Amino acid sequence: MVFLWVVLALVVLGLFFLWGAYNGLVNAKNVVKNAWAQIDVQLKRRFDLIPNLVETVKGYKNFEQETLIAVTKARTAVQGVPEGNIGERAKAEGELGAALSRLMVVVERYPELKANQNFLALQEELTGTENRISFSRQAYNDSVLQYNNKTQQFPGNIVAGMFNFKKEQEFLQATESEAEKKAPKVSF
Amino acid sequence: MMWEQIRSNRIRSLVLVAGMGAFLVLLGLLLGYVIAGSGIAGLVIALVIFGVMNLIAYTQGDSILLNVAGARKIKREDHPRLWNVVEEMQIASQLPKMPDIYIIDDPSLNAFATGRDINHASVAITSGLLQKLNRDELQGVIAHEMGHVKNRDVVLMAWCSVLLGTIVILSYYGSRFMMFGGMSGGSRRNSRDNNNGGGAAALIMILAFVLMILAPIFAQLIYFAVSRKREYLADASSALYTRNPEGLASALDKLAASTTPVKNANQATAPMYIVNPFRAKNLNDLTSTHPPIQERIRILRAMAGNASYTAYNEAFSQIKGKKGGIINPQTASLVGAVPVVRPAGADSGPIEPVSDKVERTREVSDMMLKLDNYEMIDCDCGARLKVPPALQGQTVRCPRCGRTHQT
CATH class of the missing domain: 3.30.2010.10 (Metalloproteases ("zincins"), catalytic domain)
Known part of the structure; x- marks a missing residue:
């Protein structure tokens, strides 16, 4: 009789563990999903910011047209990537980021522009957006790391195996494209 | 990683809040017994005060706090x-x-x-x-x-400050009661109780006094330790x-x-x-x-x-x-190696190579400074510190990376 009770208690305990572990895994997975969506939101934000930026800079005479064109082109390229092609998208976004950072460097040569309140506000906005993108990537990586730890460490791995919580998801590489590497150095 | 940390935090917080809560209950019981002759009445009063304060803290707490600090949204x-x-x-x-x-x-x-x-x-x-x-x-x-x-610190702190506040209020008014109005009632009861062991009543009285003095201090110490x-x-x-x-x-x-x-x-x-x-x-x-x-x-x-x-x-x-x-x-240990990165738009980035012209200007100005008895220290991060002779103290900190140098 006692034996039966012990077995029953163990079973109940096991079920409780399973319950907790399963919910924990679902939670971790949803966090990963959410973090991924967040990156998208921030990329979109940058995308929307560009026309305004280009408009402000364009007004200055003698402004290097090449850089501006490069930014606009890169933006169009991002737009042209078919939905769901993550590799292509990452590459295009990388190019856009590089083009923007080059623009911000070139701007240093235009003191007039740097004195423009409107432009300064935009610059802060762009800095904030770039930071948001990198922080949302970072948050994504953190959440993936956590999810992976949960699915691989004992005893979570047993539960993960039982309910088919799949392997690690790809870490998002901080894309450093060719163009980014070629970004000109600042000289004071 | 994050919520694991929070979970252990939660347990610790629970222990802390429970500890302070126990103080409150004990204080209420003793004060009630000494002043009104009924521990339960004291406890009820203590809990009512706590409840009211909690309600205020929950609905108004942050805005009161921000108002007190003079903050504007x-x-x-x-x-x-x-x-x-x-x-x-x-x-x-x-x-x-x-x-x-x-x-x-x-x-x-x-x-x-x-x-x-x-x-x-x-x-x-x-x-x-x-x-x-x-x-x-x-x-x-x-x-x-x-x-x-x-890390839920703000929540915990809100709770703790309410508990602490209640304990302080109870002790404050309790001691006033015992000193003035309440004392007469207490002594009346004491004389009545004298028949069946006034010693115990006196002991409780002393205990209440001690607790009244100690409770706010202990509660505060717990609060500070956690903080x-x-x-x-x-x-x-x-x-x-x-x-x-x-x-x-x-x-x-x-x-x-x-x-x-x-x-x-x-x-x-x-x-x-x-x-x-x-x-x-x-x-x-x-x-x-x-x-x-x-x-x-x-x-x-x-x-x-x-x-x-x-x-x-x-x-x-x-x-x-x-x-x-x-x-x-x-x-x-759940978090692996996390490399430090500098965010975009950082005010101090890595040092870029400078042009010849800048280099020459720098050399000249450094020479002028040396003539004025400035001390030059090359920091490992690449910055050159120019220390004026009038500097007080033996060490100087690199403004770029924060390393300290001997002068």
């Missing part, structure tokens, strides 16, 4: 940079909701976070601090405050979120250098600020609400290119000479 247009930084840190910390942002018009340097739960949080910063910090440093400070929100520990944890969170411990370290440097006390701070709100708003003493005794600021800076700077909790733990052990670190090792 801002919109994005009021300070886009601050707003951006908070939003960036909200993303990095994965908080579900953006906290409200407040500015305190005060030249002193400080910041704090408050709120009743993770979805109703506020971050406040003095205008003085806002002016003094560059973007990196501001990010470090805001990340520290977001750490407080994310100290949480400062370290928030520092570690800041490093993790920003991936840049130097940002907070150099902000703390600026905070340490300032001695202006915060106008509208008091003992009860002190644990909420990023550094102790009084700064009268910087000793690490039982009554200090914050760990010594220099120590916090040294720990952050000792993290050596890794921004994880593990790195913070190692740095903590190294600086404090204690094993094990501050953060639960089990939870800390």
